[in-house]
Amino acid sequence: MGVSLRSAQSAEDVVGELGTDAERGLPVAEAARRLAADGPNLLPSTAPDSRFVRVLRQLSNPLVVVLLVAGTVTLALGEYVDAVVVLGVVLANTVVGYVQEARAQSALRALQDLVFTDARVVRDGATRSVPSADLVVGDLVLVEAGDAVPADGRLLRSRELRVDESALTGESAPVAKDPAVLAVGTAAADQRNTVFAGSLVTAGAGACVVTATGADTELGGIDGLVSGVVSLETPLTRQLGRFSGILTVVILGLAAATSVVGVLRGLDAGEVVTSAVALAVGAIPEGLPAAVTVTLAIGAARMAKRRAVVRQLPAVETLGSTTVICTDKTGTLTENQMTVRVVWTCAGDHEVTGSGYAPTGDVLDPAGTVLLGTAVPEALRWTLLAGAACNDAVLRRRPDGGGTEVVGDPTEGALLVSAGKAGIDTEDFPRVDVVLFSSGRRYMATLHDHGDHRVVLAKGGVEAVLALCGSQLGPDGDRVPLDVAGIARESDRLAAAGLRVLATAALTVDADHRLAEVDLPGSLVFTGLQAMLDPPRASAVHAVTSCRTAGIRVVMITGDHAATATAIAVQVGILRARSDGDVLTGADLTALTASSPTAFDGAVGRAAVFARVSPEQKLRLVQSLQDAGAVVAMTGDGVNDAPALRQADIGVAMGRGGTEVAKEAADVVLADDDFGTVEAAVEEGRGVFDNISKFIVWTLPTNAAEGLVILVAIVLGTALPILPTQILWINMTTAVLLGLTLAFEPHGADTMTRPPRRPGTPLLTASLVSRVLLVSAVLVAGTWYLFQQQVDAGATLPEARTAAMDLFVAVQVLYLFSCRSLVGPSWRVGLLTNRWLVGGVLLQVVAQLAITYLPAMNDLFQTAPVDAGTWLRIAVLATVAWAVVAVDEHVRGRRRADRGPNGVRVGTSDPPGPAARPAASST
Structure with missing residues (x-):
């Protein structure tokens, strides 16, 4: 029977149906029988693919196939050093991919670790400690403050029990639990009579009968969602796969055409094979995989400096492709630390500055004056004192030195902090007696000694505390008639702003007074209200604004209540204000799902906040956005976020406050838990x-030019202007010494002001393809001119080929500077902003001089020294090639200026546009 149906049954009916005893628990023998029949209380684990299969999966990438072809070709040519280099890149990529896949699978192991604890269970009437894996349905389990709940269970009895379910539901405040029967169909997040595996008891104690273990628990359902999510390719890997596939077809086609032309011209088989191999080697960009890997690694290092730790290299670029960010609220947009923001008394609102549990901040009167110590008015002093003294929480320094933390209820911790900011000390009010909070009475009351008398203090829900009061403190500290309607209006006003409101009351009594709950109603004096929330991070507003400027839609998906979510969304700028359709709850999504998929997807496309949603709904929301063509980044910290984190194109987990499950399911972990780091x-x-x-x-x-030079030579029936070994030299040395230096280029000024690339946009736009063709044509023409001129002038074939090879490198050096900017004049990019590029050019010059003049290199690569006149011609031709590119760059710049700010940009098509519709209320 499902958990929702158990919550609709009485405790007695559940006990009877499960064949157990509410006091003595199961017999030991019966528990052993059930364990043998049902299996341990562990999440299921699937057998991973064999190592061989995982290695083959890494080699199936089209880009790796191209590399394997390149390595095989160089090996067939007898160029063993080059073959080792190319195949070494394949090996490196395979190892990295294999390791990353293995790490991704550890998400499921983290889920298992979460529930593997010891549990206190009653069997045969005796309380004993057993491993949580040995729990069975029907076991009577005891829980108290500090315990991790080991399995799903229906409460039989409880005493002021409160449970932190934020990791499972996203609700920021601990949930009060009691055994009362609930309505059929109550959502898991609202089942107050059920405790769930993976949650944490923060206060009180209780006893429950286990109703589900292992895969049948709510946590097990989330585990099933995580296991069922197929990891998506990143935009970069998809684009590289398409690019590599097209490139492979083109290369094979050109090689086949070269072979056909060679045969038709009557060349012998050896020459045909050599020519076809030379063309293939020339056309394959051997350095591309290495360049991609190095660029991603450098990006990962830069992200790490900005507090974002990358677990999988492709995730670096995927974040740059993001069109929609689905962000959790608690701990991501907010501090995950409850903070009192307003204290209301009959004198009006008193603002409380500062955030979180840090003791910094002030309490201000309505005029903005700091109130501290003896300057605190009576009504405010008693309100703060009641909140701090009628309290079971403790503030302490974090063990890791990372600030202050609360031991106990976060709400009570916030009350301690607000009192401390006004200098209110509770040491002179030692506790004598207490009436504990319960979900039934909804208040807590304490009795304290204070000098020659005693004081009764109370705090709790507004209605519950007002029922205890017969009067209230006036502006001068005197008792005045209780204004129930006025207090209720103020409470509603604060609650409408998304604040959680607590009321306080006090009463001075005789020194021999005894605390009796029956005497409390109507006897106390109302003092004031304290309104709190989990405040937004200071950086969140700026980050949301920056994302909007960059054309990225920001959506909040949280398990917390709609009012709280809406308040935070307004404060950080996701919403201007709540309007119809902007905020949807889990119940709304359920109704839309029942209506039609079209209605669901349409509503998801419009809304900006999704509150009180389940893990399944979070997953469905991400899938809906992806189906609409968005590249989705998902942030989260709880177990309930793990399925959506894994489904998203890029999962971002919180490093400090996040669960291990969320971290293992994510691609990026934020070291500071700050949404600003996502931006x-x-x-x-x-x-x-x-x-x-x-x-x-x-x-x-x-x-392209290397391949075309070979093809032209075959068509014309002349000697090859450049040999395969020389082509490999050019490709490998320039890729490492010149091309890789582009990975260190700084960001452009427009990086976060242009729209994101639209999903499906190719790596090369039409504008960039035309530039590639232009430079290729210039290279082919220049190479043939120089080669023929050298031959006509009486140079030997090795000398002419060396000149052609040197021209290729010279043009690449000058063209490298033109490629430092693809959206504006390259001369505006400062020379020393990339010192790696300058160093790489100098090393390339040294390497080219070595292959041209060193005898050993001449013998190995069939080159020969060239004279000064040849170098002059090379310099002139390279300069002409650079000038052609500069003119083309200028013309394209004028066209972009004519089109305005929405012209062609790197990685976008013409014209770029928003990848996903912004929320209707976004600014």
């Missing part, structure tokens, strides 16, 4: 894609 990571990701685009635009003209 910084998006900027780094966009810069990574820009630099990869620069490398591709730089390297392809050379590869």
